[in-house]
Amino acid sequence: xxxxxxxxxxxxxxxxxxxxxxxxxxxxxxxxxxxxxxxxxxxxxxxxxxxxxxxxxxxxxxxxxxxxxxxxxxxxxxxxxxxxxxxxxxxxxxxxxxxxxxxxxxxxxxxxxxxxxxxxxxxxxxxxxxxxxxxxxxxxxxxxxxxxxxxxxxxxxxxxxxxxxxxxxxxxxxxxxxxxxxxxxxxxxxxxxxxxxxxxxxxxxxxxxxxxxxxxxxxxxxxxxxxxxxxxxxxxxxxxxxxxxxxxxxxxxxxxxxxxxxxxxxxxxxxxxxxxxxxxxxxxxxxxxxxxxxxxxxxxxxxxxxxxxxxxxxxxxxxxxxxxxxxxxxxxxxxxxxxxxxxxxxxxxxxxxxxxxxxxxxx
Numbered sequence: 539x540x541x542x543x544x545x546x547x548x549x550x551x552x553x554x555x556x557x558x559x560x561x562x563x564x565x566x567x568x569x570x571x572x573x574x575x576x577x578x579x580x581x582x583x584x585x586x587x588x589x590x591x592x593x594x595x596x597x598x599x600x601x602x603x604x605x606x607x608x609x610x611x612x613x614x615x616x617x618x619x620x621x622x623x624x625x626x627x628x629x630x631x632x633x634x635x636x637x638x639x640x641x642x643x644x645x646x647x648x649x650x651x652x653x654x655x656x657x658x659x660x661x662x663x664x665x666x667x668x669x670x671x672x673x674x675x676x677x678x679x680x681x682x683x684x685x686x687x688x689x690x691x692x693x694x695x696x697x698x699x700x701x702x703x704x705x706x707x708x709x710x711x712x713x714x715x716x717x718x719x720x721x722x723x724x725x726x727x728x729x730x731x732x733x734x735x736x737x738x739x740x741x742x743x744x745x746x747x748x749x750x751x752x753x754x755x756x757x758x759x760x761x762x763x764x765x766x767x768x769x770x771x772x773x774x775x776x777x778x779x780x781x782x783x784x785x786x787x788x789x790x791x792x793x794x795x796x797x798x799x800x801x802x803x804x805x806x807x808x809x810x811x812x813x814x815x816x817x818x819x820x821x822x823x824x825x826x827x828x829x830x831x832x833x834x835x836x837x838x839x840x841x842x843x844x845x846x847x848x849x850x851x852x853x854x855x856x857x858x859x860x861x862x863x864x865x866x867x868x869x870x871x872x873x874x875x876x877x878x879x880x881x882x883x884x885x886x887x888x889x890x891x892x893x894x895x896x897x898x899x900x901x
Contacts, residue, residue, distance in 0.1 A: 554597045554898030554899070558579065558895070560580070560894060561894055562579065562894060562896050563610065564612060564636070564878065565879070565896065566634070567881060568634075569882065570883060570884045574616075575880075575889055576588055576615075577591055577891065578607075578610065580610040582610075585606075586608065586611065587607060593898055603649050603650065605636075612638045612677060615634060616633075616634045617633040617634065617680060632645050633645050633654075634646070635680070637690055640672050641675050641690050643655045658672040673692045676720070677690065677718070679721050679731065681727075681728060683726065684728045686704070687699065687708075687728075692718055695712050695715065695716060696711060697721060709745070713733050713741060713751070715737040716737045717736040717764075718734070719736060719764060721733045724793075725772055725775040726775060727775055730744050732770065734766065738782070739753050739757075740780050755798075756797075757782065764782065765780050765781070765782055769814050773820040775793075776794055777792060779791070786804060786808060786809060786810055788803040788804075790837060798860060801863065802861070803823075803837070805825075805831075805833050805835075805864055805866050806828075806831060808829035808831075810828075817881050825866075828876075831872070832890055834868050835866050835867065870890075872893075873895070874892040877891045885901065
């Protein structure tokens with residue numbers, strides 16, 4: 539699909555670039571523009587790393603520390619900021635975690651990164667279970683209410699709920715029929731998370747009752763494509779965004795009405811690789827893809843994503859047709875395929891990984 543965009547929609551890329559010697563992939567931004575950014579490599583030679591970057595007032599980005607890894611980090615994440623009066627964990631703010639070959643905890647202090655722990659889950663595949671083995675982890679999400687809780691997804695079809703304060707696995711469940719590709723806690727929820735899997739389903743779990751799950755969205759049974767990523771809206775726990783392998787369309791799902799997307803975002807000319815809701819916003823999200831485009835979307839219609847008119851339409855799900863947006867509110871053109879995105883906590887900046895670069899983009 540050819541998308542026509544105007545010069546008014548295009549944003550200029552200024553400074554704020556870090557060029558590495560390796561492909562960049564996993565990324566997370568702590569704090570505002572001058573907060574630290576985690577950027578993970580994706581190399582197949584066994585010499586991977588996580589670079590900790592910081593942007594100066596001159597908008598020059600430089601590395602302040604490095605963590606060494608054998609396998610590429612599939613995801614990196616800083617410990618979330620404490621929410622006054624709603625926090626139950628005693629977790630330091632210089633802590634971060636990574637998934638990949640294993641779920642690992644790290645800390646950084648005075649420019650030195652320390653490996654704190656490698657947390658291993660039990661391999662559920664008995665045929666391949668050997669002493670000390672662990673199934674590779676594909677994704678993670680840190681609970682912002684109970685900051686001691688992290689959920690991870692794995693290629694062995696399971697999700698594991700970790701207590702990182704005690705450094706133990708609280709629960710392990712078979713979440714999907716095939717590999718788990720991504721996980722995310724719903725906005726401001728201490729207990730509910732969603733996951734996507736290789737069999738093409740989006741599922742919801744509650745830590746208070748893990749023996750049950752809800753299928754929120756599932757591709758057609760004939761030739762289902764994996765759902766690669768899921769991003770939970772940061773303000774409204776009813777909305778999540780996901781997309782299929784080899785697709786240029788993001789599906790916005792309302793968990794109150796499983797089965798049919800509320801909205802499709804279809805502005806990319808190539809396959810989508812990432813989607814992220816903006817912090818502190820109910821209606822703004824970003825996407826990046828193989829077409830080298832980073833798109834910013836406003837999902838509202840007349841000021842609300844889910845108004846009374848739409849609610850009436852959803853009264854009869856069988857007759858509902860999904861709304862579709864084809865045009866973003868603005869965009870950047872990258873120098874290569876966009877591998878991953880993150881937002882600064884104040885939503886003033888986006889961090890993008892493309893090729894061998896990390897680029898900070900002013901929204």
